[in-house]
Amino acid sequence: MSPSTVIVSALIEVTIGMAAAVVAIITWQHRRIRASRPLVVMAVGTCLYALLAAVSSFVTDPFWWRLVNNIRYPLGAAIAVGSFFVVVAFSERDQLQNGWIRALLAGFVMVNFVVAMTDPLHNQFITAQQLVDGVVVGTAGPLFWVHTIASLGIVFLATGLCLGTFLTSSGIHRKQSLAILSAFGVGIVGFAWQSTAPVHPALDLAAVGMLGWCGIILWGIFVVDFFDIVPVGRERVVERINDPVVILNGDNRVLDSNPAARRLATSSAEWHGIPVSQFFESYPELADRVTARTPGEITLEQSGTTRRFDVTISPIDTGHTDSGERRQQSESAVVILRDVTAQFIHQRELERSRERYRSLFENSPLVLWEQDLSETIEQAQTITAETDDLAAYLEAHPEQHQELLETVEILDVNEVAVEAYGAESKSELIDRMGELFTDEALAASRQMFEGLIDGDRHFRAETTYRTLDGDTRHELIEIFVPDPYVEDCSRVIVAGANITAQKEREEELRYQTALFEALNESTNIGVLVTNTDREILWYNDRFRELWGIPEEILAAGRDREAVEYVLDSLADPDRFVAATEDLHRPPFEPLEMELRLSDGRWFERYTAPITDDDGTQYGLLTLTRDITERKRYERRIESQNRRLERLAKVISHDLKTPLSTAENHLKLLEIELEDPAEPVEQSLMDLERTHERLRRFTDHLPQLARETTNVHKSTDCSLRRLATDAWEVVETESLELTVAEDRRLDGDPRRLQQLFENLFSNVVEHAVDGVAPADTATTVRVESLDTGFAVEDDGPGVSAGNEVFEYGMSTGDGSGIGLAICRSIVEAHSWSIEVVDGDDGGARFVVTTVEDVELDETDWF
Structure with a gap:
């Protein structure tokens, strides 16, 4: 084979590809037509098929030749599938375009592609290759024949469908069918010839057949108006109408009917020419109405289902000149039963919806007004022509504002509104609506009118109103226009809610917030x-x-x-x-x-x-x-206390030496005076007691120095616990303790226990040793008071009053230090202490505290 033969064959195949591309382009320009998209697939597939055939003639490498050659097989499958859907769309067989058929045919193309591309692995498409005169030629395998038979089967099926359309059509539709059949015939011949007996290795006869296919399709496009709307006959009109259609002659016999009418009538196959009463024997009322030529809606029961039909009866006039024939034909008619079940149900639902709306309107917890503002909007638009700011204009011209309000037509108002505004009835409320307006309500109405003029159909504002009883209340109003009335505002819904309580709470909250912020900032x-x-x-x-x-x-x-x-x-x-x-x-x-x-x-x-x-x-x-100053003060006090304690120790030490000397002199004096006179002996005893008090004072002086006026840590303490703990420390002899009632104290528990220890020790010192039995205390009673607490005994009492709290003051043989320490502890807590006569004649120490408050965050303010 000469190289020129190969080149000529390739040029032919390229020409075929270009022609197919032209078909694809022209078809794509008409892509809105039903059959155009599958035809585009066919044309594009043909173009690629022919171009690949031309390329394969120049590829000699076995691997690349097989790749280029095998791509044409799924393209051939796609062309066959496209031809099927072209015919389905052309013949309007929509039932063949369901998802299962689409998926099945798409799967066929995809399987074809996968098997062809994996042929080097299984060699079932092309079993062998050989080089003949410089052109690679393949030997067809079993899968090649499966592909060929399946593709031709799809094409033959499409051809059969087209043939059926050709046999049942007429006019231009018949010509279009013939054009498609011719194109398919050329394609099938070329495809079959190439598959069974190729005439030349360099020329693909299938591509030549596609050339004839493209030419005939182009002829069909430009000559027989393939893409024009196809004239349809009676079966394409009557048969496909979803509503029942019956054609009657003058004798009320059925001349024609569509499948929908026959399904409704459940008639037998012999329906042609039977009386309409027999045709609609299941629906006597319908038969009577059709016979009487009475149109209108009718309800029919079919298989337990209620259906609503609008019966339309149109007379038929054939145009004959003979009066008798004309009279007979004028009584002939086309009866169409339009199914209005959905509309009937919708209408019924609409009525129910209206009933629900009225129920919601009357039973809503909100105040509801239904108003017609169409006249109001027209008048407001007239005013707007004179001003750019309608709200400001109406405020400056209250008389025109009032005129606008008077144009508002109240369509309805619910019972909640009647009660809210203090009216006796709806009519009274509507008649006295002008009395409801406050200055805030008038301002809100001006803003509403301006918004409606600007196109807003939703308005929300907080305002006030005046009840017919004269009370002023706060109200949240919301105004909206339903969609069907947005143009003229002939129906506007006004909803109101009484927010008086809420506004009062908001005012209280603002006050509390301001007070809180003022307190926290101050x-x-x-x-x-x-x-x-x-x-x-x-x-x-x-x-x-x-x-x-x-x-x-x-x-x-x-x-x-x-x-x-x-x-x-x-x-x-x-x-x-x-x-x-x-x-x-x-x-x-x-x-x-x-x-x-x-x-x-x-x-x-x-x-x-x-x-x-x-x-x-x-x-x-x-x-x-910031406790910096407090810390500095505490450090100064601690330093002063340490110096005071050191001074007390020095003083105590320095006093002990002269005191020891005085005691020694007293002992020598007692030795010298073996039998002193009674006054001298009494003086010596007094001097000895004085030395003893000075000795105790010297011993207690360091302790007194350690008692500061500071409380290190305040905690919540129990009065009963403090008293009982102190009682266990003190040597109380035969005394008994009674705590009448417990209470809470805020103080330093260590210092407070020391307070009770000193008070109890004072009772022991003055009520036990050296006192007559009749004057000796037997009971110490701790009592809780509203202002503090008290410690009382039933002993001889105290005659010195509050002077006993002075340092060195004692009514007995004590040092006069204990009660002074008590006063120091009490004053360190910012309390006060006093001594009064008890109910039983004993001493009663009363401690007055500040108001008792639990320790929490409020102590910080």
Whole structure:
């Protein structure tokens, strides 16, 4: 074979491909036509098939030749599938375009493609290759014949469908069918010839057949108007109408009917020419109406289903000149039963909807008005032509505003409105509607009119109204126009809700908020509120000033970033971080801690969880105050106390030497005076007692110096517990203790127990030793008072009054120190103490405390 033969064959195949491309382009321009898209697939497939055939003539490598050659097989399958859907669309056999058939044919093309591309692995498409005159020629395998037979089967099926259309059609439709049959015939011949007996290795006869196919299709496009609308006959009109259609002659016999009518009548096969009463024997009422030529709607029962039909009866006039024939034909008619079941159901649902609407309208908890604003809008538009600001204009011209309000037509109002506005009836409310308007309501109506003119069909505002009883109330109104009435606003719904209680709560909340912010901004304590996610919810200026945190960090609500920011300013940041993290972990208990800063300042921080009554936690409240001055004062007091204690020790030590000398002189004097006179002996005894008191005073002086006026730590204490603990320490001899009633005290438990110890010791010293039995105390009673507490005994009592609390003052042989210490302890708690006569003649020590308050965050304010 000469090279020129191969080149000529390739040029022929390229020409075929180009012609197919032209068909594809022209067809795509008419892609809205039903058969155009599958025809595009056929044309594109033909183009690619022919071009690949031309390329394969110049490929000699076995692998690449097989790849180029085998791509044509799925293209051939796609062309066959496309031809099937062209005929289906052309013949309007829509039942053949369902999903299963589409999936089956698409699967055929895909399987063809997979098997052809994997042929080098199984060699079932092309079993062998050989080079004949420079052109590779393949030997067809079993899968090649499967492909060929299946593709031709699809094409033959399409041809059969087209042939059926050809036999039943006429006119241009018949010509179109013949064009398609001719094109398919050429394609089938070329495809079969190439598959069974190819005449030349370099020329694909299937592509030649496709050339004839393309030419005939082009002829069909331009000569017989393939893409034009096809004239349809009676069967394409009557048969395909979904509504039942019956054609009657003048004798009311059935001349024609469509399948829908026959299904409705459930008639037998011999329906042609039977009387309409027999045709519709299941529906006597329908038969009577058709016979009487009475159109209208009718309800029919079919297989337990109710259907509604609109019967249309159109007379037929054939145009004959003979009066008798014309009279007979004028009675002939076309009867169409239009199924209006859906419309009937919709109408019935619409009526039910209206009933539900009226029920909701009357039973709604909201105030509802139904108004017609069409005339109002027209008049407002006239005013708008004179001004750019309708609301301002109406405010400046109240008489025109009133005229607008008078054009509002009240269509209806519900009973809730009658009750809300204090009317006796709907008519009274409508007649006296003008009395409801306050200044705020008039302003809202002006804004509403302006919005409606601007095209807004939804309006919402808070306003007030005046009841017919004269009360003024707050109201939230919402106005909207239903969609069917947006143009003329002939139906507008106005809904209102009484929000008087809500507005009062809002006013109270604003007052409380303002008070809260004023208190927190005026206090010297920094306040921080965070939620459980560690977001900052609120803080005051004092908090920001104390810690020096930038405003942007606090405003952003980043608590963790705020903690990181202050770490450099703390002397012990690790302790601060650990304590802060513990606050956000169970058991979420209040924590109070003192923090020393790097610059020498001291802060006291108190943090407590924010919870509700059921224990749900919402966040943390943190209070911070600067206690630097307090710390400095405490250090000064501690320093002074240490100096005072050292001084007391020095004084006590220095007093012991002269006191010892005086005692020695007293002993020598007693030895010298063996039998002194009674006055001298009494003087010596008094002098000895004086020495003893001086000795006890010297011994107690360091203890007195240690008693400061400071309370180190206040906690919640039990009066009963303090008294019983002190009683166990003191040597009370035969005395008995009675605690009448317990109460809570806020104080230093160590100091308060010392207070009770000294009071009990005072009773022991003055009511037991050296006192006559009749004057000796037997009971000490601790009593809770509204203003504090009291300690009372039934001993001889105290005659010196409140002077007993002075240092060195004693009514007995004591040092006069114990009760002075009691006063020091009481005053350190900012309390007061006094001694009065008891009910049983003994001494009654009354301690008056401040008002008892549990220790919580309120102690910080």
